[in-house]
Each structure stands twice: as C-alpha cells, then as structure tokens.
Amino acid sequence: MTVSGHGEAATSPLAASVGLTDTDLIAMYRTVALARAIDERMWILNRAGRIPFVISGQGHEGAQVGLAWPLRHEHDWIAPFYRSIATCLTFGMTARDLMLAQYAKGVDPSSGGRQMPGHYGHVRNHLVSVSSPVATQILHAVGIALAAKIRGLDQVAVAIMGEGSSNQGDVHEALNFAGIHKLPFVFIVENNGYAISVPVEKELSVPDVADRASGYGMPGVVVDGTDVLACYRAGREAIDRARHGEGPTLIEAKVTRLTAHSSDDQQTKYRSESDLEEGKAHDPVPIFRAQLRDAGVLTDEIEAELATGIKALVDDATDHAEAEPDPDPATALDWVYAERWPGESVPPWHVEGGAATGTATDGGAG
Ligand SMILES: Cc1ncc(C[n+]2csc(CCOP(=O)(O)OP(=O)(O)O)c2C)c(N)n1
Ligand SMILES: [Mg+2]
Numbered sequence: 001m002t003v004s005g006h007g008e009a010a011t012s013p014l015a016a017s018v019g020l021t022d023t024d025l026i027a028m029y030r031t032v033a034l035a036r037a038i039d040e041r042m043w044i045l046n047r048a049g050r051i052p053f054v055i056s057g058q059g060h061e062g063a064q065v066g067l068a069w070p071l072r073h074e075h076d077w078i079a080p081f082y083r084s085i086a087t088c089l090t091f092g093m094t095a096r097d098l099m100l101a102q103y104a105k106g107v108d109p110s111s112g113g114r115q116m117p118g119h120y121g122h123v124r125n126h127l128v129s130v131s132s133p134v135a136t137q138i139l140h141a142v143g144i145a146l147a148a149k150i151r152g153l154d155q156v157a158v159a160i161m162g163e164g165s166s167n168q169g170d171v172h173e174a175l176n177f178a179g180i181h182k183l184p185f186v187f188i189v190e191n192n193g194y195a196i197s198v199p200v201e202k203e204l205s206v207p208d209v210a211d212r213a214s215g216y217g218m219p220g221v222v223v224d225g226t227d228v229l230a231c232y233r234a235g236r237e238a239i240d241r242a243r244h245g246e247g248p249t250l251i252e253a254k255v256t257r258l259t260a261h262s263s264d265d266q267q268t269k270y271r272s273e274s275d276l277e278e279g280k281a282h283d284p285v286p287i288f289r290a291q292l293r294d295a296g297v298l299t300d301e302i303e304a305e306l307a308t309g310i311k312a313l314v315d316d317a318t319d320h321a322e323a324e325p326d327p328d329p330a331t332a333l334d335w336v337y338a339e340r341w342p343g344e345s346v347p348p349w350h351v352e353g354g355a356a357t358g359t360a361t362d363g364g365a366g
Contacts, residue, residue, distance in 0.1 A: 014295035018229050022297045028065055028228060029292055030306050034362060035061045035086035036285050037310045038095055041318060042102055046263045050322075051102045055118040056259040057085035060190050062284025063223070063253035065090050066231025067188055068158070070239045077144045077157040079128040079137035082118040083190065084160055092125035094362040095317035105324040112349040113327040114336055135161055135168035138187065142174040145183035145248075156242045160188040163252070164195025166209050175250070179216035182247035186238045189250070190225065192257035197270040213250035225253035226284045229291075256282040313362055 010022040039058050045051045057064065064086035068078065073092050080087050085098060097109050101120055104113035110121045111129060121129030128140050141159035148155035159174070166189050178185045189209045193200045206212065213220025219241075223234040231253060238249035256279040260267040267276070292298040335347040 012295050012297050014229075014291070014297060018232055020232075025229075025292055025295075025297050026302060026306075028069060028232075029288055029298065030310070031065045031086060031089050032061045032228065032285060032288055033306060034095065034310050034313065035064070035089050037314050038089075038098055038317070039085055041099075041314050043259075043263070045102070045318070051117065053117040054102075054263040055082045055261070056257075057083040059192060059256040059258035059279065059283060060225065061086040062228040062288055063190055063225035063231045063255050064160075066228040067235035067251065067253065069232050070236040071156065071158065074124060074126060076155050076239075077126045077128065077141065077148075079141040079144075079157070079159045080120060080130060081134070081137065081161045081165070081190075082130055083162070084120065084130075087160060088120045088122070088125075088127055089362060091122075091127055093120065093122050093127065095313045096320050096362075097122065099317040099321040100324060103321040103324070104326070105321055106327040107324055107349045109349050112331075112335060112347050114332075134165035135170045137161065138174040139170050142178050142183060142185055145178065145185035145242075146181065148184055149181070154243060156184045156186060156239050158186045158188060158239075160190065162195065163189050163191035163193075163200060163209050164198065164203050167203060175213075175216040175218070175248070178248040179218050182245065184242040184245070185248040186235070186242055187248065187250045188235075189252045190255050191252050192255045194257055194261070194271075196261045196265065197267075208252055210250055210252040216248075216250075218248045218250055220250045220252070222252050222254065225255035226282050226287050228284060228288045255284075258283060 012022050015022050015025050035057060039056050042051065042054045043056070046054045060083050064084060068087045068090040071078070071091065078087060078091055088098065089095075093109075098120065100108040101110040101115070102117055104117070106112055109123070110119065115121070115129065116132055119130035119132065121127050128137060128144075131137055138159040138161065141157040144155070145157040148157065165171075175187065177183075191200065191209060195203055208220070208222050210220030210222045221234050221238070223230050225231060234251050238251055241247065241249055258279055289298060
C-alpha cells in the first residue's frame with residue numbers, strides 16, 4: 001500500500017484494535033509528523049529573524065492528533081491554545097494557514113495579522129481564536145456547548161489548555177456549569193509538567209488534574225499522551241458521551257514539553273540535564289513511528305513518500321507566507337472590534353459572507 005492508496009482499506013490487527021484502517025493510521029502519523037516539521041521550521045525562521053516568536057507544540061503532537069481525530073470537521077468546535085498546532089492541522093487548518101499566522105500576513109486566516117503569534121483560529125473550521133489570558137477559552141467552549149444543546153445541533157465543543165492554566169478560576173466555573181447542565185463538552189488538559197518554569201509539584205495539590213473531575217460530576221480520564229491510539233480511544237469515548245447527551249468529560253493527557261516554553265525562554269535555567277533527557281524518551285513522533293513500523297503499517301516506501309510530501313508542504317507554506325503582503329497599516333484597527341464587521345465590511349482573510357473559504361486540508365481525517 002502507498003500513502004496515496006486511499007481506496008484500499010487494509011486493516012492490520014493494530015488498526016482493527018481501535019476500529020480504524022491502516023490508511024487512517026498513516027494519515028494520523030502524517031499529521032503528527034507534519035505538525036513537527038512545521039514547528040521545527042518555525043524555530044529556524046525565528047532564529048533567522050524572519051518570524052518574531054514561536055510557542056511550540058513539540059512533544060504534544062501525538063495527544064493532539066489522537067484526541068481531536070474523532071471530532072466532526074466544520075461541525076464540532078474547538079477552543080484551542082497556543083501549543084495546538086497539531087490540533088489545528090487535524091481539524092482542518094493547513095500548513096499555509098499556520099505559516100501565514102506566524103508571518104502575520106494580511107490574508108492570515110487566524111486574524112489577518114492582528115493576533116499574537118501562535119494564537120490560531122479559523123472561522124470555517126470552527127476553531128475559536130486563542131485568547132492570551134490563559135483558560136478563558138473554556139468559557140467560550142462551554143457557551144458553545146450550551147448553545148448547541150439549546151439549539152439541538154448535535155455538536156460537541158472542546159476546550160484545550162495546559163495543566164497550569166487549569167488552575168484558573170474560569171475553569172471551576174466552566175466545569176461546574178457544564179456538569180450541572182450535562183453539556184456536550186470535553187475538557188482536554190495537556191499536562192507537560194511545567195507552567196513556564198513552575199514544575200507541576202508547585203501547580204497541583206493532587207497527583208492528577210483529572211482527580212478534580214469528580215467534584216464536577218464528570219468522568220476524569222488520565223491518558224498517556226505519547227500513545228496516539230490510546231488518546232484516540234479516550235477522545236472518541238468522551239466525544240461519543242457528549243454527543244449522546246451523557247454530559248462532559250475531563251481528559252488529562254500526560255505529555256512532555258520538548259522545547260523551552262517559547263522562543264523567549266531558556267529552559268536550561270530551570271530544568272536539569274536529566275529532566276531534558278528524560279523528556280526525549282517521551283517524544284510521541286518516534287514512539288508512534290515505531291509502533292506503526294512494528295505493526296507493518298509503515299514501510300520504508302510509505303515513510304519516504306510521507307517525508308517528501310511533508311517537506312514540500314512546509315517549503316510551500318514558508319514560500320507562500322514570505323511572498324504574501326503584510327496587512328495594510330491603515331486597516332490596523334479594523335476588524336478588531338465588532339463595530340465594522342459583519343455590519344460594514346468583511347475582513348480580507350479567507351472569509352466570504354461570514355464563512356471562511358480556504359484551501360484543502362493538509363492533515364486530519366479529511
Ligand atoms: C491569566 C494569565 N496568566 C498568566 C499568563 C502568562 N502565561 C502564559 S502561558 C503560561 C503558562 C501556562 O502553563 P500551562 O497551562 O501548563 O501550559 P503550557 O505552556 O505548559 O503548555 C503563563 C503563566 C497568561 N497568559 N494569562
Ligand atoms: Mg504545562
């Protein structure tokens with residue numbers, strides 16, 4: 001089978017164990033690997049002085065792809081956070097979309113260059129624009145879940161953040177409300193053991209964020225964030241529960257942060273050599289790759305085809321973003337507040353009549 005052989009539905013025992021086909025598993029791996037390649041390119045561009053700031057998803061990609069995979073595209077909703085590169089790819093954003101945001105170009109679909117770097121969003125793909133004050137997105141997502149329930153839309157809303165952010169007061173209010181009203185909502189915490197330089201022992205008084213779920217009357221699930229298929233199973237179960245009116249779930253994925261907090265941080269100041277080495281053993285990319293090779297799903301031929309395709313996509317996204325014009329400075333204050341749009345004019349970034357247009361997805365279940 002080749003990557004392009006989508007017509008074939010070969011099913012290895014590994015794929016069958018999660019109710020997917022080998023084609024699905026290869027598409028998942030491709031999204032994980034594409035997210036990593038885009039992320040690595042961003043760091044190079046930052047060091048080369050081309051983009052001002054990188055906040056990385058490296059180490060989180062496996063959990064992000066597995067957990068978001070069962071959602072319905074352009075139907076369900078995600079309120080992501082700044083590390084959600086692989087989540088955004090899984091849910092329909094393209095390499096070009098992400099790179100346009102990094103370069104803050106006029107046609108950047110996240111915000112037309114108005115947002116902070118890493119604050120992705122996409123109208124057509126139902127990705128809510130990231131808010132800089134951490135955890136505020138959970139209230140947006142719970143509000144969407146409430147609206148979906150009232151309107152009978154069969155939609156599920158997901159909020160995603162780190163474990164440090166999950167200590168904010170907004171989270172208590174949101175989970176309490178979602179639990180009381182049995183909303184179609186899933187709360188995903190990507191626990192990477194740090195909130196910038198603060199280690200998890202100084203963030204939580206309990207071993208797991210998921211321990212708190214019972215206080216809100218919902219299941220709390222801990223999942224190994226390096227195990228893409230375990231994340232897929234946990235995500236599917238929670239999303240099915242939410243869609244069938246059984247209420248919200250809290251999923252905590254244990255991940256590792258392979259980079260500094262951001263390109264403005266130096267993590268060797270507060271992390272030991274052994275901590276950093278240990279992190280590399282929890283890198284989801286080689287772990288998923290080895291699992292798929294052992295299962296006979298990934299072959300040399302497929303890997304070579306994937307690698308060529310991913311490099312071409314990242315090169316294309318970089319060249320495209322480099323070539324696009326910056327936003328017109330005269331419009332800097334336009335479309336920031338609601339007074340002009342949708343009432344008077346429409347932002348020029350991939351939006352037509354309130355629904356974004358855009359290109360075919362690079363990642364995700366398609
Ligand atoms: C309300 C608020 N307080 C502080 C910050 C500064 N800040 C940005 S990211 C971050 C750490 C968040 O840690 P965590 O939630 O564990 O996510 P991680 O970055 O580790 O993925 C902090 C404190 C902020 N953006 N908003
Ligand atoms: Mg963290």
